[in-house]
Amino acid sequence: MNSKERVIRLFKKEPIDRVPCFSGMGNVTEEGINRLGYKFAGIHLNAKQMADTAASTSKLFGYECAVVPVDLCLEAEAMGCVINVYPHAEGILYPTIKEKLIHNEEEMEISIAVDVAKRGRIPLVKEAIGLLKADIGNDTAIGTYVLGPFTLAGQVMELNDLLKLSFKKPAKVAALLDKLADVIIATAKELESAGPDYITVREMGATSDVLSPRVFKSLILPPLQKIIKEIKIPTVLHICGKTNDIVPFMMEANPTAISVEQKNDVAETRKKLGPDALIFGNFDPYNVLVAGSEELVRETMRKCIDNGVSAVWPGCDIWPTVPPVNFNAMMDEIKKYGGKK
Amino acid sequence: MPTKEEVLEKLKNGVIQYDEDACKEGANEAIAIGMDGNEAIFEGLVAGMEEVGRLFEAQEYFVPEILMCADALYAGLDILKPHCKQMDLGVKGAVVIGTVEGDVHDIGKNLVKMMFDVAGFTVYDLGRDVPLDQFVEEQLRTDSELVCLSAMMTTSMIGMPKVIEKIKARNPNVMIMIGGAPTSKELADKWGADGYAEDASNALKEAIKMVSFLKNLRAEKEAEKKG
Ligand code: B12
Numbered sequence: 001m002n003s004k005e006r007v008i009r010l011f012k013k014e015p016i017d018r019v020p021c022f023s024g025m026g027n028v029t030e031e032g033i034n035r036l037g038y039k040f041a042g043i044h045l046n047a048k049q050m051a052d053t054a055a056s057t058s059k060l061f062g063y064e065c066a067v068v069p070v071d072l073c074l075e076a077e078a079m080g081c082v083i084n085v086y087p088h089a090e091g092i093l094y095p096t097i098k099e100k101l102i103h104n105e106e107e108m109e110i111s112i113a114v115d116v117a118k119r120g121r122i123p124l125v126k127e128a129i130g131l132l133k134a135d136i137g138n139d140t141a142i143g144t145y146v147l148g149p150f151t152l153a154g155q156v157m158e159l160n161d162l163l164k165l166s167f168k169k170p171a172k173v174a175a176l177l178d179k180l181a182d183v184i185i186a187t188a189k190e191l192e193s194a195g196p197d198y199i200t201v202r203e204m205g206a207t208s209d210v211l212s213p214r215v216f217k218s219l220i221l222p223p224l225q226k227i228i229k230e231i232k233i234p235t236v237l238h239i240c241g242k243t244n245d246i247v248p249f250m251m252e253a254n255p256t257a258i259s260v261e262q263k264n265d266v267a268e269t270r271k272k273l274g275p276d277a278l279i280f281g282n283f284d285p286y287n288v289l290v291a292g293s294e295e296l297v298r299e300t301m302r303k304c305i306d307n308g309v310s311a312v313w314p315g316c317d318i319w320p321t322v323p324p325v326n327f328n329a330m331m332d333e334i335k336k337y338g339g340k341k
Numbered sequence: 342m343p344t345k346e347e348v349l350e351k352l353k354n355g356v357i358q359y360d361e362d363a364c365k366e367g368a369n370e371a372i373a374i375g376m377d378g379n380e381a382i383f384e385g386l387v388a389g390m391e392e393v394g395r396l397f398e399a400q401e402y403f404v405p406e407i408l409m410c411a412d413a414l415y416a417g418l419d420i421l422k423p424h425c426k427q428m429d430l431g432v433k434g435a436v437v438i439g440t441v442e443g444d445v446h447d448i449g450k451n452l453v454k455m456m457f458d459v460a461g462f463t464v465y466d467l468g469r470d471v472p473l474d475q476f477v478e479e480q481l482r483t484d485s486e487l488v489c490l491s492a493m494m495t496t497s498m499i500g501m502p503k504v505i506e507k508i509k510a511r512n513p514n515v516m517i518m519i520g521g522a523p524t525s526k527e528l529a530d531k532w533g534a535d536g537y538a539e540d541a542s543n544a545l546k547e548a549i550k551m552v553s554f555l556k557n558l559r560a561e562k563e564a565e566k567k568g
Binding site for chain 1: 400403404405406408409412442443445447448451470494495496497499523
């Protein structure tokens with residue numbers, strides 16, 4: 001069974017030999033970038049560099065996927081925001097939005113260009129997916145992602161205002177999120193047409209560290225349902241931070257799988273959602289994989305599996321500075337331990 | 342005329358129930374009955390914010406609620422501030438604050454900023470994703486005693502020691518405090534920062550400690566000159 005078959009069978013809930021080890025979020029490594037002779041700031045702007053870098057993680061470490069893009073600015077950029085890739089940074093800085101689109105409550109009534117999914121870097125990411133498929137697509141699952149509506153709203157308007165308005169003027173926020181859902185659907189369909197194997201919806205801004213489960217259910221769930229319904233390939237709904245109280249709502253959005261991070265008590269989530277639910281997670285990509293010892297990495301992998309994850313998968317992006325020994329230890333431990341359950 | 346207790350209660354509940362009008366009313370009443378501005382701020386508004394912090398920890402309140410409580414607090418603060426006796430910090434009590442370059446996480450930084458506002462500091466907020474040199478320039482421009490750096494990512498955090506070094510090279514007496522999830526007391530020590538705090542209320546306590554340290558330092562220098 002190669003890693004692509006393993007991942008695809010997992011999404012279909014067919015029997016597999018062991019839990020896969022993959023991700024739906026960024027997982028490029030400094031090791032990969034350096035070997036290719038690229039610069040982090042450059043890989044966001046060039047389809048070949050983006051694809052080569054994404055493929056390097058599976059080529060170097062046997063990671064069971066390749067995912068593009070690496071940043072969270074795709075949709076906002078297509079809507080007209082300007083991004084900063086920090087071309088002069090010495091180290092790794094993730095791209096950000098320079099200027100918001102919506103500056104006050106009045107500007108929330110935006111109109112969306114009909115060809116929004118042809119704008120910004122969406123064609124570039126689509127091309128990168130095609131390159132990845134040609135390069136490693138026979139053996140390795142290819143993933144891509146879009147933002148969730150609330151997280152996208154936080155990219156195009158001031159988050160402080162958005163948070164307050166979600167309380168004071170929920171109808172206005174709901175209308176905005178519904179429009180943003182259309183942008184996300186258009187983006188997802190465009191990326192889907194390049195033939196990836198799965199797509200992750202990253203709604204990291206709607207964590208229970210920030211927003212109450214009540215607001216999540218009333219305001220975030222409806223547009224999430226709308227988006228996921230429109231995507232044909234397997235979907236993974238990811239939310240960062242605390243999520244134990246909202247996992248039932250995440251399931252109501254009806255993704256193929258849900259993804260949670262290290263703050264989620266996965267054993268409890270497994271109990272709550274039952275044996276059939278696909279739950280991906282939930283190791284700490286920085287404190288374990290980058291800063292931890294090899295032994296901590298191995299221990300954490302076993303713990304994720306014992307707690308009942310369906311795939312071992314990071315809590316957020318894999319951090320580029322991951323030491324190769326730790327990456328190798330992760331893959332090795334999963335091969336050894338991942339078939340035991 | 343309302344009693345002092347009634348006014349304090351109104352200010353406190355105004356913050357907890359994120360009721361800007363109640364806070365404004367309470368603040369005006371405090372002035373009308375001749376209350377000390379600082380007392381109204383600390384026993385009223387800040388007491389309310391402390392309860393909000395408790396509600397946040399208990400997961401009854403979330404960030405939107407805190408932001409609205411903060412708006413209510415500011416509504417009262419704006420009215421009370423001109424009626425405060427300048428707190429005797431012995432120094433100007435000015436602080437430069439911002440989230441370092443490459444990092445747009447600013448929810449935590451804004452909460453820390455609010456604590457400085459209530460304590461009567463003059464706050465120069467540089468916002469988020471702040472180019473490292475801008476911290477150095479703003480400190481020089483404003484002659485602030487304190488610089489606060491926030492970072493939520495392990496990559497952007499790397500900018501902190503660079504800022505600390507540059508500021509200390511120009512002016513060793515500036516106090517620098519760092520914070521944000523990936524940072525720690527150990528890192529603060531390693532990078533030569535003067536303070537670290539886990540959350541907003543500890544940030545203020547730590548800042549006041551640092552500022553009084555500065556005050557003593559200056560007093561000693563004065564004494565030396567005279568002696
Ligand atoms: C909300 C959020 C976002 C929002 C931010 C919106 C905003 N305007 O702030 C959005 C969606 C934009 C975002 C983007 C990204 N994020 Co984010 N995000 C979060 C999240 C979920 C919550 C952070 C938060 O606001 N917490 C609530 C506040 C109240 O807490 P706080 O910030 O810790 O602040 C308190 C203390 O730390 C302290 N404090 C804070 N500052 C200071 C300063 C001083 C001086 C002092 C004394 C104290 C102090 O006091 C505060 C109040 O008590 C965290 C995960 C988490 N659960 O923490 C990830 C997280 C921070 N993000 C992460 C990542 C990876 C990203 C991205 C890089 C993803 C990507 N691929 O692009 C981008 C970053 C882009 C960039 N270049 O900045 C990672 C960072 C990993 C790491 N080790 O570095 C985290 C930890 C998620 C994870 N599980 O891995 N994110």
